[in-house]
Amino acid sequence: MTDGAALGKEAHQRHIPVMLDRCLELLAPAISRDNAYAIDGTLGMGGHTEAMLERFPKLTVIGIDRDLEAHRIAGERLQRFGSRFKPIHAVYDEIPDVLSSLGLSSVDGVLFDLGVSSMQLDERERGFAYSYDAPLDMRMDATEELTAERIVNEYSVEELRRIIRSWGEEKFASRIASEIVKTRQEQPLVTTGELVSAIQRAVPVAAQRQGGHPAKRTFQALRIEVNHELDALSRAIPAAIDALNLGGRLVAMSYHSLEDQLVKKAMVRKATSSAPKGFPVELEEHKPELKIITRGAEPPSEQEISENSRAASAKLRAAEKVKMNRGGGR
Template identity: 40%
Template sequence: MSIVAGMDDDSIATPGAPAPEATGHRPVLLHPLIESLQPRPGLTYIDGTLGAGGYVAAFLERLRPGGRILAIDRDPAAVASARRRFRADAGTVIVEHGDFADMASIAAAHNVTAVDGVVLDLGISSLQLDDPARGFSFRFDGPLDMRMDGNSDVPASDLVQQWSQADLTALIRTYGEERFAPSIAAAIVRRRSEEPITTTAQLREIVERTIPRRFWPKRIHPATRTFQALRIEVNHELASLTLGLQAAIRILRPGGRLGVVSFHSLEDTIVKNALHVSAQNCLCPPQQTHCTCAHRASLLLLSRKAIKADAAELASNPRARSARLRVAEKLDDVR
C-alpha cells in the first residue's frame, strides 16, 4: 500500500502534527523490494495489496514488454482509483477487487496459475487514512467504521458498543499490545452507558483521558494501539495474512519470489514464522531421532533478518522506520 501504518508511524502521531499524506504517495522499501523480486520483461507478478498503486507503477516500468501484474485490493475505492490510473495499461495491469487470501482463485479467473513474484505490503493505505468517512484515522472526526470493504463485516462502532468489557480488554491487549487495555475497556463501557460511541473523536478522547499523560508514547498518539486493535479485528487482518501467505507460496513458480512488508510485531511475527516453517525440511521435535513429519522445504529464505529502510530513505521518509521486508524464493519441484 502507500504509506507506513505501523505503531511508530507519524501518520498517526500526536494531533497537531502535519498530515503526512500531504507530502504525496511514497511506497516504503521500494528499492530493496525491486532488487529482491527482480521484475523483468515478460514475467508475471501479483500485488496483493494494491493500495494507491505505488508498487504496481514501479513494477510496470520493468515488466514491459510482455509482462503482467495482477493487482488486488479489498477496498473498492482503491480498485476504482487504480483502474483509472492504469487504464492505459489495461493489457499489463489487471486490477481486481478481493482479498489477497483468495489470490489463487482471482488469478485463475485470468488464466494465471503460476507467477514469478508476489508482493504484500501490509500497511494501511493513504486512501483510507485520508478519508474521514472511513474512520481509520483519529486525526479526523468521522464515523467509527474502519472497514476496508464497506460492503462486508461490521464497523468498529459495533464492537465498541456491543462487546463485553472482558472481550474489549483482550482485543486491545492482544491486537494493540496496549498495557492500559483494561482501563481503556472499562472507560469505553462507562462512556457507552451514557451515550453511543460512534465517532473516531469520541474514542480518541476516551483513550486520551484514560492513559495518564506521563505514560503517553513519545512517537505515536496514545490512541494508536487501540485503533490498530479494532482495525485488525474488523478486517480479520491476521487470519487473512496467514491464508494469504499460504496462497502466495502455492502460486509461485519455482524460482519465484515472495516479498512481504510489515509494520508491527503482530504481522511480522506471522510472516517470519510462516516463512521459517516453509523453509524447513523437518518439523519434528528436536528430541526426535527420526523424521516422521514428511515435511519438505518449499522456500529458501533470502535473508535471515528483515530488511529495514536505510539512512537515505529514513531521511526522506521517517515513517519508513517501522517497515520490515522479508523475502523468500520458491524451491524447485515443490507446489
Template identity: 55%
Template sequence: MSADEPREPALHVPVLLDRVVELLGPACSTDGAVLVDCTLGLAGHTLAMLDAHPGLRVIGLDRDPDARAEAARRIAAAGHGDRVTLVPAVFDELPEVLAELGVTEVQGVLLDLGVSSLQLDRPSRGFSYSADAPLDMRMDPSGPLTAADVVNTYPHGQLARVLSTYGEERFAGRIASAILREREKQPFTTTGRLAELVRDSIPAATRRTGGHPAKRTFQALRIEVNDELGVLTRVLPAAVDALAVGGRIVVITFHSLEDRITKQALAVGTTDSTPHGMPVPMPEHAPTMRLLTRGGEAPSEAETTVNPRAASARVRAAERTRRAA
C-alpha cells in the first residue's frame, strides 16, 4: 500500500442493505441456516445478516486477499468470528467450496456484483480513472491478466469488441484505434494516460454528458480482466441448485449486462416447462422457483443521495418452492 493510500478503508456503505436483509430474512432466520455471501467484500451485508439472525452461519467467498483480511477484522470486531467461514475463491467455484465444506444445501445466496469499495478506494489497484495508478484491475492480484495486458496486446478488433460489448461504448472503434496508435509509441502502464486518451477520443459534445468519458472503457476492461460475466453465467445455475426448499437467492447488479444474465437465469426456474402441445400443465414441470422482486428493483432516492455509488444498482431475488422432479 502506498503512502498516499488510506490505511483504513473509507466508511463502507453496503448497497440496498435494508432490502437485502428483508429479502433474505425469511430463509435465514432459523437456527443453523447457512448463507453464502459469494462476494464478501468488506462484509457489510454479512454483518447485517449476522446481527439480525443469531443462529445464522455464513460462508464468505472473495478472491481478493485484501478484502478477505479486512472482512475478517470487521467480523471479529463484531463478535461473529465463530459463525463465519472465509474462503479464498471466485464465486463460480461455489459447488467445489460447498462440497469441500460438506454442505449439501443452503438457505441463502447473495451476489453483490461489480467492484468493491475497497478496490475503488485504493488507487494502487488500478480500478479508478480518477487517480493515476498502475493499469491493473485484477480482483485477485495473482491473476494472470491485467488491464495493461489487454490494452497493450489485444488486436484492434478484439479490443473494440471488449469496449463495445462490456462497456456499451459507442465510440469503441475510435478508442481502440487511438490505443493501438499510442501503444506503438509507448506501452500503456498507468490509468491516467489511458483515461486521458479515452477522453480525447470521444467527441467534445458527448464528453459533456454521462459522467467521466473513461467510465465505460474502464468498466469493460475490468470485466474482461476478471471474466466477470463468464463467472456470473456459471455461478447462477449452481447457486439456485444449492438452495434448499424455501431458500432464497438475491443478486445485486450494476449494469444492464449483469442484470440481463441474472433475469434470464432466474426465469428458467420460474417458468412452467410443460412440453408444448400438452392439454394441461404437468406437475413435474411446474416452476421450481418464484420471483420475489418485480423486475430489477432500484434503490430509493434517499439511498442514492447518501451513497451515490448505489445509483446504478438493481436487485433481483427468487425463492425455491420445490425440488425438481
C-alpha cells in the first residue's frame, strides 16, 4: 500500500462526517449546477469535501482549514480529484481573501462543520482532550503563538474567570480560576492532566457526579480563547452569506450553544425584512437576502448518534440566498 493510500484509509477510518447525507441534501440544489463552486470552510480530514466531489461531478470545492496537519491528510485523501479540489491554508473568516486569491467573487455553496475536529481530538499531543495527559496546547494552527499553557499560567484570575464563564458557560468559573492561579503559584501547569486535577479540586464533588466530565466546559473555553473561534465565526457567517450567488446555500453545523446562537442570529438578520415597522409596502431594497430552509436547529438522528457519538450535540442550520445586495457572479 502506498503512503497516500495509507493516509486515505487512515482518514476514512478515523473520520465519520457528521450529518453527511442531510448536508448534501440541503446543498444539492445549489451545487449540482454546471461549473459550481463550493467552500468547505472547515476541511478537517476531508470527509464532507470528498462526499461533495463524488456526488456532484461538475463541482469544484475550495477546502479551507487553519490546521496544516488537516491539509496533509485531506490532501492525500482528495488528490484523485485533481484541480476540482483547491486546498487553502486560512481561517474561515478569510473567505473574501480566499476567493480573491482564486480569481472568484462568489460561490454556490458554503459548508461549516464547526468546533474541534476528530483528528485534533484524537492526536494526543495537540492537548484538546481532557481524557488523557498531554501538553497544554490546543492550537488549531500550530504556527500561532498563543497556547492553553500560556493562558492558564499568564492570564489574571479575572481574565480566567471571564473566559471560563463566557466561553465555557461554566457556573463554577470563579472557583476554577482561583484554583488554577493557586496551583500555578506552586508550579506552572504544563499538561492537560495537571489542569484536570486543578479543575477537579475546584468543582464540588456532588457536581462532578452529573453533567459530564467536570473539565469539559473549561477545556472548551480555553480552546475557543486560544483559537479566537467565536470572533472568527462572527465574521465568517456574514462573509459566507455575502459570497453566495443567487440561489446559493449555506449549511452550518455547530456543537455548543455559543456557536449555534452566532449562526442563528446571522441567518435571521439576513432573513428579516429591513422595512420600517408599519411601512405599508415592502420595497425591493427592504426584502430579505436569505430564506431559512431548516426548521430551527436540526439534530442528528438517533441512529447517527449510535454510530458516531461525536454527532450527539450537533445542530444544523441552513439558508438560501434569495436576493443579491451587490454585483456578483464569477
